[in-house]
Amino acid sequence: MIPGKITDGDGSRDKRNMRTSRVHCIFTCLEQRILMSSSTTPFEQTPLYPLINPRSIAFFGASNRFSAMGTNQLHSILSLGFKGNIYPVHPSEPTVLGLPAYRSAADLPEVPDLAVLVLPTAIVARSLEACGQKGIRHAIVVSGGFKEVGGEGIALERELVQIAARYDIRFVGPNCLGVVNPHHLFNVTFAAFEGRPGFIGMASQSGSLLTQMFRYLEQFHIGFSTGISVGNEAVVDIVDCLEYLAACPHTRVIGLYIESIRRGRAFIDTARRIAPHKPIVAYYAGGSEAGRRAAFSHTGAMAGPDRLYDGVFRQSGVIRAGSLTELFDFCWVLGRCAVPQSRRIAVLTHSGGPGAAAADACSRNGLALPPFSTLTAEKLTPLIPRTGSVNNPVDLTFTKEPLDYFRSIPAVLLEESGIDGLLVYCYMPPKNMQRMMESQGFSAEETDRLTQAVAEDLAKHTAALIRSNAKPCLGFTYQSPDMPIIAKLMEYGIPVLPSPERGARAMAALAGYGELMHKIGTIQEEA
C-alpha cells in the first residue's frame, strides 16, 4: 500500500455512471433514496453473491471438540438454521456435529458454492488447491499466520493468491473471522448470532468487532444486513465489499472499520459513485500514533496520517465517524431518517438540564437552534404549561399529556418552515406511571400491561407523524434502551440516541451527509 497515492485527486475519475439527477435525490426522504439503484449489476450477479449467500458449504477444520475454533464456527452456521447443504471435511471423524463428514474435497457429493477453511496455516494452501480442483470458486480463509506475521507468512499468502488465480477462486481472508448474513441465516463467525436481520452492511478490518456488535446493535433494535470480516484482503478487499453492499437490497447504509485503505483510487471512485444512493460511514483507527501502532500489530497494515484519510473520506463522500460508537450511531440514523435540508433544528424537552445539554451539544456540532415564528409560538402556547418555555429548546418542565409531547408538539415543530429537524428528549419512568395507575386501583399486572400499551400507542403515533414528514426526528435519553417508551420508539423505527451529545452528533451527521452529497453533485455537474 502506498498511502501517498490516494490523494492524487486529478479529476480523472470515471464519469460514465454519474448522472446529475442523482444530486436531486439527496434531499428526499430515505425510501426514495433507496429506490434509486446504486449499482448497475443485479444483486444475484455480483461477484461476492455466492460467497455471502451460498446454497451449499464445504467446511474444513471443524471437529467435535468445542475447544477448536472451527467447531464453534460450524456450530454458529448450524445454530442460526442455515437452509443449504453443509459438508464438513475431516480426515478421520465420520460425523462432525451430527453431519456426515468427508475425507477430502474430492469426496464431496456436489460442488458447493463456498468452502470455509479454518485450518492450521501449513495445510491451508493444499486444501485451497483441492477445493479448486473440485471446482469450488468461492472461499473464506479464516486461518491466520500469513502476511500479518511477516517473514514466511508473506510467501505463504502469495501462494494462496496464486492458487486462487489458477482456479479462479474468489476468497475472503486469510486471517479473518468470516461473514455474517442474517437475511440468509448464514453466520460463519466464531460467535453465536444474537440479533436480527438489519440494514447495516459492514466491511471490517477487525473481524471480532463484527461479532461483538451483534448484541450491541440488538439493544437498539437494529442489526447487520451483512457483515464481512476482510482480514488480510489477499483477494477480496474493502472496495469489492463496497460493490457488493451497494447492490444488496437489504443494505440501507454501509459501515466501514478501516485500519488502512489498500486501493486508494478505486476506493474513492467506488465510494463516490455509491454514496449519493447509500450513505457510507467510516471509522479510521490509524489516525493517531498509538492507533497506528495497534493497527500495525493487528493486521500488519501500514496506516497513513490522519489528515490524508480525512481528505480521502471527504473526496469519496464518506461520512467520517470519530469512534466506533459514532460509526454505528451514524449508520443507525442514516438508515432510518430523512436528510435535513439545513442545520436548523428544534429541541423538545420536559427537563431543563437535558434540554440545555442538548442545546449546548447542538451548538458545538454546528447545528443552529433558531427562534420560532410567531405562528409556531402561538400554536405551541396552549400545549405547554405556564412554567414551560416556547423558545427553542421547547421546555414543558413536565409532561402534562404524553400524546401532546410525542405527537401534537412535534407536529407543530415539524411544520415550522424555519426548522429542518427535531431532537426530542425521551424519558417516562415506569415507576411513576405505575404509581399513578395503582392509585386508580389497577393491579400490578394491569399496570404493567397498560404501561406497555401506552408506550406502544405513543410510539405508533409518533412514527406515523414522522413517516408523513420529510424532516428527520431523533430521540435522546439517558435511560437504558429497555425502558418501555424507548424500546417502543426504537421498535417503530425512531432512533433514540443514548445522550444529547450523541443525538446532536447524529443529527449533524445527517446534515453533513446532505452537504457532502450536494458538494459531490455540484462538482459532478461542473465537471
Added chain:
Amino acid sequence: MIPGKITDGDGSRDKRNMRTSRVHCIFTCLEQRILMSSSTTPFEQTPLYPLINPRSIAFFGASNRFSAMGTNQLHSILSLGFKGNIYPVHPSEPTVLGLPAYRSAADLPEVPDLAVLVLPTAIVARSLEACGQKGIRHAIVVSGGFKEVGGEGIALERELVQIAARYDIRFVGPNCLGVVNPHHLFNVTFAAFEGRPGFIGMASQSGSLLTQMFRYLEQFHIGFSTGISVGNEAVVDIVDCLEYLAACPHTRVIGLYIESIRRGRAFIDTARRIAPHKPIVAYYAGGSEAGRRAAFSHTGAMAGPDRLYDGVFRQSGVIRAGSLTELFDFCWVLGRCAVPQSRRIAVLTHSGGPGAAAADACSRNGLALPPFSTLTAEKLTPLIPRTGSVNNPVDLTFTKEPLDYFRSIPAVLLEESGIDGLLVYCYMPPKNMQRMMESQGFSAEETDRLTQAVAEDLAKHTAALIRSNAKPCLGFTYQSPDMPIIAKLMEYGIPVLPSPERGARAMAALAGYGELMHKIGTIQEEA
C-alpha cells in the same frame, strides 16, 4: 451574578485551612484520600444537615390526587421508607395518603426539622411565614413562579428571602425539585427512587436531571450519596452544597451541574479547599450560545462565556466534564479508582478493533501507551497465544484462559514500572459460553448458574488484584451492562465504561485530577 467577577484571582484567597501536607495525599489510593477530612465541621453540625437528614417533616401541598405534583413527592418519601415523622398539612383533607393531616403549621404536634412546600406561588410566602412562626428552621421550596419568570416573580422571591431572614430559616429553592438522600431513606423528588445509596454527592441547577439519573446510575451499580436540586438558590446555593458534601462521609466525589455560578470568589475558595480530598467534577451547560439561551429560559441564570468558566474550574481544582455522560463517568472512576502517577498506561484486549480504537482514543486524550520492558514482555509471552501481540495494546486475539486475561496478565502489566494505569476490554458472550458447556452435557439451568459463577469468580479475583495495587484499572466494553461478566465486575467496584473512548477519557480525567492537585499544591506551597 457578575460573571466577570469570578476571574479576579488575585491571590487573596483564604489560606487559613491550607496545609501543604494535603498535596501528598493526591497520589495515594482512594481509601487514604477519603480518610483525610475535607471539612473541619463535624458532619452532624453542618448547616444543611437537618435539611438533608431530617428526623421529621411537615409537607405542604400533597393531597390524595395523583395528578398533583405534591402528592407524588410525598409518595416518593413514603415509598422509600422514610423512618421519621411526616405531617401532611392540608386545609380540608383529614388524611393524606393514609397519614393524619393538619390544617396549618400552627396545628402540628411538634416542631419538625424540615418543611417541604409544593404550593401555588401566591401562598408560598404566607406558608413559609407560618413555618417560621412555628419554629421550623429548614425548608425546601419546590414551587416555581419566582425569579425565573421575571417581573413580579422577582419581588415574590425577595419576600421569601426576607421571611427566611426574619425567622432564621435556611431553605433550598424555590423552583427546585427537592433533595434525595438514599442513605437516610429520604427522597423528596417527584420521581420514585430507583437505585442504591451510593457515593456521588451532587448539587444541580437542573432538578429533573437528578431524578433522571436514578436508573441511569443504577445500570452501572453506582448511585447518589445525596442529590440536591438547588433551584433559584435564593438562600442555599451551590457553594453551601459543596460545604455539606465535603463533610458528608458517604460522599466520595462531588458532581455539579452548573448553568451559572452566583458567588464566584466563594466558589473558587471553597472548591479549592475541598478538591484535594474529594474530587469535584462539573458540567457547565452555558458554554455555547444555544446552551446559554436554554439555561436562561430554564432558571433565569445569566451564563458567562465558556472560557471564563474554564478558568474558574481550573483555578478551583475542579475537573470539567464535556457532557453529562462524562460528568457521571468521571465521578464514577474518581470515586472508585486510585489516581495514576503519570499518563502512561497499558491497554489489554482480545480483539484488535476495540484495542486499536482504545489506543487511538488514548492518544487523542493525552495518554501514552509506551512499549513494555523486556522483563514484562518475557513474563507476558507464555500467557499470550502465538497469534497475539505482547506490544501495547496487548492483544490476545482470543481468550484462551479467562483467569489469565482478568488476573495473571493484568498483574504483570500493573507490576511494570513504566505503566501507571490499565484499560481492559471486557467481553464474554454468554451464548458462546453456553455452547461450550452444553457440549459438555450441562443443562440450560446449570449452564446459566455456571456462567454467573464463572463471572463472579473472575470479578472477585480481578477486584482483589486491583485493591492490592495503587494503579487504576478500568474496563471498557460495547456490551450492555447486564452481560454477566460486566455486571459482576461493576458489582465488585471495577468501573466498566461503555466504549473505549469513554474509558480513555475517564482514565485521562483520573490523570488530570492528579495533575490539577499537584498544580494547586505547588501554588499553595509557593504562596
